[in-house]
Amino acid sequence: MKLRGERQADFAYQAVYRYMINLINEVSREKPVKLPSLRQLSTRLKVSISTIQYAYSILEKEGRIYSVAKSGYFAWPVAANAQMLASGDLLERLYAAARRPAMVVLSGDEPALLGSLDGALLTLERQLIRRHPHHLQSHSQPSGVWELRAALAARYTSSPTRCWQADEVYIGADLRGVLEILIDVLGLKGTVVVVESPCDYLILRLLQGAGVRVIELPWHADGRFDLTTLEHLLSHEPVHLVLLSSVVSMPSGNVLSIQERLQVAHLLDRFGCWLLENDSYGELSFAPSPAALRHLVNPERLVVFSSFEKTLGPEAPFGFVLSRQLSRELQRRFLLRAFRLSSIRQRAIARLYESGRFDQHLQTLQQRLGEQAQAMSHRLDTHFEGRVSYRMPVAGASFWLQSMTAVDMRRVFQRMVTQQVVIAPGELFSLSGLHHQYIRLSHTFSGHPNLHVALDTLAEALQQSQI
Structure with missing residues (x-):
């Protein structure tokens, strides 16, 4: 073949x-x-x-x-x-529906759909292979190639005291694999972890499957972070680690104010708690955003994870983690995990960073995401006429919609599937039954001829599924 x-x-x-x-x-x-x-x-x-x-x-x-x-x-x-599609675990039903032919999949959050660098990556790979046909693939580097690790370390360095070295960066085949290693290295099984809510269902399911006691800390409806509850939890629960977003919390789209960031950093330091920072959307804000949380907390009790997929797309599925204090154990676990990573592709991504091509791409992607969000906002106002409320997203590729009347969202999901449309009910983003009246809806789907029909169908399903 x-x-x-x-x-x-x-x-x-x-x-x-x-x-x-x-x-x-x-x-x-x-x-x-x-x-x-x-x-x-x-x-x-x-x-x-x-x-x-x-x-x-x-x-x-x-x-x-x-x-x-x-x-x-x-x-x-x-x-x-x-x-x-008709019974069983809701996440399995979503996956099953999304892979059926001819479905309009509005459930995702894939920013890179609006811009791809696969052509540039392919060109760089070919250039690297021509110049170094054997050398670049000659030996295994279980934590990722040095060039990409160094490029990431430089990108995450912000000052002489907030700096990273290449040997503090670890690259895995995908985000799931990296998170599985982190759960083991941090010894989270049987411990208490506080997680902002809503939270990505991949992260929640991995924590749940690893036997972690997850305490969800929901954002207020007005976008404020519940610092009082966080302090109470740190005071009265044996919290081992807090998982928060670096800049923007998705899918809610909430952003901590500078005062809230300083208070979070103070609380973590006061109680000696680790911060596990999710930087998956850290570079996808439509406008300049405040400094990432990692710049304010104790760097000795900080672990950062992210992936290239949200910015580069599926051609760069690698996940990565940065940590100062866990280097020895991370090296061992990555070696034992033996990820099979393409050294050529990693070096091509490193070249994108070093040449400035990535920053150019990111600027274009951010602009297009902002434009798409504005366009989808107009569509939502037109098609739903007050049936849903939302806060305008400031990053990413989705809206977090709340039904204005109480509805059976599982029934809405099933009605939409029968009409060949897939949505993501809010309860997927919680382990404790939160967000039943919410939906995550992609805004990178414009241009599809059936988008207006799909939105009308969703508005009708919300009306017909009122409790």
């Missing part, structure tokens, strides 16, 4: 992805089917194992496949997908 045949400009993993989609459609019928191993597919398709891993990571994120430790990857059966 020649993966470059019809579309010469593709990354190899994109061709592998399309091949796997066809394979899954052929074999996935009545029960889960074991898929070929990474090594088997690498031999069959004549591409690297890391390329196969990228494609599998995307398929797993989309909910088309799932992995079993020491057993490999399996495709969800079509019959089970149909059953999931």
Whole structure:
């Protein structure tokens, strides 16, 4: 099989992805089917194992496949997908609906849909391979290549006292893998972790699955952070760690004021608590934002995590973490995890940073996201006519909508699925039953011919599902 045949400009993993989609459609019928191993597919398709891993990571994120430790990857059966749409875990139902053909998927938050650097990455990869055909792929670097780690360290350095070194940066195959390592290294099993709410369901499910006691700290409806409750929790609970966003909390779109940031930093220092900072949206504000929380807290009790996917897209699925105090244990865990990372692609991303191309791309992406948010705001006001309320987002690619009347949001979700539209009910972003009257709705979907129909359908579903 020649993966470059019809579309010469593709990354190899994109061709592998399309091949796997066809394979899954052929074999996935009545029960889960074991898929070929990474090594088997690498031999069959004549591409690297890391390329196969990228494609599998995307398929797993989309909910088309799932992995079993020491057993490999399996495709969800079509019959089970149909059953999931009507019953069972809500997140599984969302994944099952989103991967059905012809669905209008409004549930995501994928900023990079509005701008891609895959062409620039491909060009840089080819240049690197021509100049260094063997040297750049000759040895494994389990924590990521030095060039990219150094580029990230430089980007996160803000002063002589707030500085990072390359050996304090660790890069993994994807954000899930990096977070799994962090949960182990921080020893979170059985501990108490305070998490801002709403919170990304990937993070919540990983913490829950690891046996962490999660205490959710919801934002006030007016966008204020509940500092009184945070102080009470730190005083009366054995809180090991607090998980907060660096700049913008998504999907709510809330931003801590400078006074709130200073108070949070004071409370964390006073109680000797670790901060786990989520920087996934740290560079996706539409306008200049206040300094990140990490610039105010004790750097010795700070861990930062993020990924390239929100800014560069699926062609750069790597997750990464920065930490000063956990270096030895992180090195060991990354070595044992043995992520299979493309050194060429990592170096290409590093070149984007060093050349200034990334900053140019980011500026364009931020502007387009702001324009799309304004356009979606006009659509929401037109189609919903007071049925929902929202605060204008300041970052990212989604709106956090609240129904103005009490509705059965699961019923709304199911009604929308029958109309081939997927939304993300707010309860997905909580483990304790919060946000039942909310929806996360993507605003990067403009241009789709059925968007206006989908919004009208959602407005009707909200009206018909009132409690």
